[in-house]
Amino acid sequence: MIKNGKYFVPSLDDDRDLKDLLRQLSAAGAGRPVDKDGFPMGPWTPELLATAISEIEANQAGIDLRTVQLWYQDNEKGISTENIRWLARVFGCDDPTATSQWQKELISAQARLAAKRRAQRKKSIQRDPPESSDAAVKSNYDLEADFPQGLSSDKLLAPKWRFSLARISDGLFSRASPLDLPASVFASTVALGLSSHFLGIHSIVFPQANGVLKQVGYLWAPNWTVLFMVFMPLYLAFVSDLVIFWKSAGRSQLGHKDEEKKGGDIWMRKVEAFSVTYWSAFLVCLPIATALQWIDRCLTPLLTGDAGDYPIEWARLAIERPEVISIPEAIAFTGLAYLYMGVTFFFFFVGLILLFTLVSDFWELAREVEPWADGQNQRQIYRVGLKLMDGIFRCCILGLLIAICMKLQSTFMLSSAASIVSWMASDFLSVLGDHEKLNEWFEYSMPTNYSSLLIVLATCTVFLYGSVRIHAAFSLQGEVVRGRYRRKRGLMLAVIALLVIVYVLIGAIAGFSILLCIGLMAAAYGLIYPSIATWRATDEGDKQIVS
Incomplete structure (x- = not known):
């Protein structure tokens, strides 16, 4: 029978459940256009059925291919009332x-499917009594059509709250505004800077062994000012923005729309898979890098009156200048400063772990998408992956700038220069032949060099992992996508390599300040460039990426 130029199959009105009925109608080609002889033009496939439903004029939202694919699978997924409406229009021609x-x-077929599944569960529950209570509750809420609006099985079966460092860490970056955490770090830095001014240690010159008056004030140390007032807040803001995007939009754009309600649980399971890593970062940053370092570098020298292998700076100034700041004041201020440093750097490593988790999640979702089955899916993977890589690139640039700040200050304290500005200016002019380079270096212990090296290694590891995984995901989508990303990745690698070279050569060669200026300009360009590239990809991607 033909209706409106399509092959019509009358209502069967039998006892088949929804899955069997759908397969039979698809095989018969019910609702498909007919050829000149009146025969249907082949059976329905998930791709053809998804296209037909999306082309219904009244269906503004369309339908995802993976939704239709799940209809054909032998699972417990039903069909929502809205989608049954569109499916009936297709079969009804x-x-x-x-x-x-x-x-x-x-x-009616959906109701028979639900009854069939419940009967199967009931038999399973009788064979497995210990899990009967949970299974009985869950059995009533597995099918999509069985959920009342606004109600989900997650709310009925939600586990009791338990302490989880991974969940808390994720919440710091994603449960509020992306500016909350950066603003808190910035405000704390301002508070410490004002406190140093009130204590009189914000700008202090102290005679070194060579007689040069060296600037050792708190506000002159870039690893306490520029690092925590500029680079760290920007880093935290970029990580927060990326995690919020991924949880609210990114996963749903790549994942199955029927699983959006469960997307948060899937993400949290992946976050909690790194629980040991979060605890490792916590133990390294607070008990070791904070408490032990403060005791060794500040508390012990202040109590004994002997700086030992460390130079005199704002943290140990009370040893030589008790009239400026007393020992108790110095102990209290340095304790707060180091505690703030440890907590902030814990946030830094949490950000790296979240970026690693995010890339891993993207890779797993991208592998499940058919590369050429739907051109829209291909473009979506490219856009989402490009946004993720841009954000990771920015975060890694800022991570390397943080390490550069730390090494600049520690290397300056080993030099015989009067201030960090004059030290860098002298290095710059010495290459031009207009100034004599200072060659005298002091023998002090500088554990900050080791800490900054760890930051460089961790940052580069996350960047390389993200670059490789996202490149692999793009490779699954064809040569056009892979070629566009390859050009962009080359520039990213060049900027990251330049910043690593700058870090390594600080204080190691004459003229490192010139290379530092070039690196800072490249970093500034790199922080802006990903946004420009994303706009261009959005405008031109549809023209160059074809399905």
């Missing part, structure tokens, strides 16, 4: 009477 009959038949 856009005839109002036939559509009404098929809508009634599909709803």
